[in-house]
Amino acid sequence: MSIETELKLQLDPSGLEKLKRHPLVQTLKQGRPQTKLQKSVYFDTADFRLRAEGVVLRVRHIGRRRIQTVKTMGTCIGGAWARDEWECEITGDVPDFAPLAETPLADLFAEDGLAASLRPAFATEINRTTYCLGDGVWEVELALDRGQLVTAQGSAPVCEAELELKAGPPRHLFELALALQADLPARLMTATKASRGYRLADGSQPQPQKGVSPDLSADATAAEAFRAIAHACAGQLLMNQDCLIETRDPEAIHQMRIAQRRLRSAMNVFKTMLETPQTARIKDELRWLQTLLGPARDTDVFIDEILAPLEKDLAGDAGFVGLLSDFQQKRLSLYDRATAEVCGPRFTRLMLELGRWCESGDWQEPLEAGRKALLAEPAIDLARRTLEKREHNVFKSLQHLSKLDSHHRHLSRIEVKKLRYAIEFFGILFEEKQSRKFSHSLAVLQDGLGLLNDIAVSRAALKQWAEESGDPERLWAAGLIAGWHAARVPALLQDASKAAKSFRSLPRFWQASDLKPKRKGSP
Secondary structure (H helix, E strand, O other): OEEEEEEEEEOOHHHHHHHHOOHHHHHHEOOOOEEEEEEEEEEEOOOOHHHHOOEEEEEEEEOOEEEEEEEEOOEEEEOEEEEEEEEEEEOOOOOOOHHHOOOOOHHHHOOOOHHHHOEEEEEEEEEEEEEEEEOOOOEEEEEEEEEEEEEOOEEEEEEEEEEEEEEOOOHHHHHHHHHHHOOOOOEEEOOOHHHHHHHHHHOOOOOOOOOOOOOOOOOOEHHHHHHHHHHHHHHHHHHOHHHHHHHOOHHHHHHHHHHHHHHHHHHHHOHHHOOOHHHHHHHHHHHHHHHHHHHHHHHHHHHHHHHHHHOOOOOOOHHHHHHHHHHHHHHHHHHHHHHHHHOOHHHHHHHHHHHHHHHHOHHHOOOOHHHHHHHHOEHHHHHHHHHHHHHHHHHHHOOOHHHOOHHHHHHHHHHHHHHHHHHHHHHHHOOHHHHHHHHHHHHHHHHHHHHHHHHHHHHHHHHHHHHHHOOHHHHHHHHHHHHHHHOOHHHHHHHHHHHHHHHHOOOOHHHOOOOOOOOOOOO
16 A cells, blocks of 8 residues: 555646746656556446545556556645555456455455446546656656546546655645746646546536544644644635535535634644744735635625525515625625636645645744744643633633623624634544534534624625615615514524523533543544
């Protein structure tokens, strides 16, 4: 088994040709490039059993040779992918399960009937030009792919560059990609040929992706924990890129915004060890990203939470119809802007800079004893301290919740969100059942406070829209909407108070005296 670590860049055909002649490629190339025609056939069952398990199986034709490759879904490392890979030469055109008998996937490929159920799902026909790049310390394989994906349902073009790490730390992938991207109209890709082939085969589209908790062990250092957390946040951000671009699913914008907020929250947790020039640059770029995602998401919320509940009752009201139309047009405009920027070079550069910063940023340079101690602190000690502090802030902010004005309820919601993010970051270090229960209680409270805040914010939006229109019908519609939602506030506030009471009754799992946190390698 090997671990494949690679970045993918999408280019147009002219960009691919420019990349071949790029001065950096010409300077770093080791030997002459090789060009080969490759046909790869991807196998699965009729119901895509392997895809459901996150496994890809292909047989690649290179002349008379047949190379069988099995890959797992892998982990997104700030835009790069790290995947387990098993590769061997076989004698025929169909998969051979024998070489997989000693791998962690042995049970899957030993299932009764699996071999007989396999069939070609799709294929790729690629002209691949391969360069070996390096400087003696690191080595990267640059593959320039031009061709097509082929299924029974149709075909789709392929035009991309893959940078696969062969030797050295992952930071060299990001540094090389940043240098190349500065001169080329390239976009960072997360969709593999396999995932695109499956979508072409079954007619599906990219789906919104929620964040995943980082895989931490109790003996992780603070530096190791932050790197894992930051990579998870960046992965969530990038994994929703294609969904936004191809489908404009509002949930994709929502998940990207969550990812950006989670990352900023993580940077706040670890701020004492992150106060460096590169960190300041990353923060600036995340603020820029917020100016794209925030307004689009806020407009979605306004339409879905404030207008949609009244659409049926006010469908014949001219003022309401005008209001809904105006905000739908506003949403289209904001989505146009967000999508264009996510497709653009600044977003791609941000993602690559995030990957490099996580792997080798200046925050990891212990120039003095104090910084070295911060980086080496046990993550579980930082977790306990963070959870204790944030829980205290939540407890304090929720006192007399029923009497708080909308501004202070909003501040309470922010504290709840900070604690919930911290549990998502560190919960795996503790008893997971308890941490999940605690997080769920916070989610209920956050949703309740969030709806109250949406109603409060909508008043200003409705007032501004009505005043700018100067139309009596629109003024009337705005008043109706605001009044309907104002009538909901007492019941919603009562529900939020009940959720706060439920939260306060839960044991603080990080305080358990008999705590036995997970150790590295624990199941």
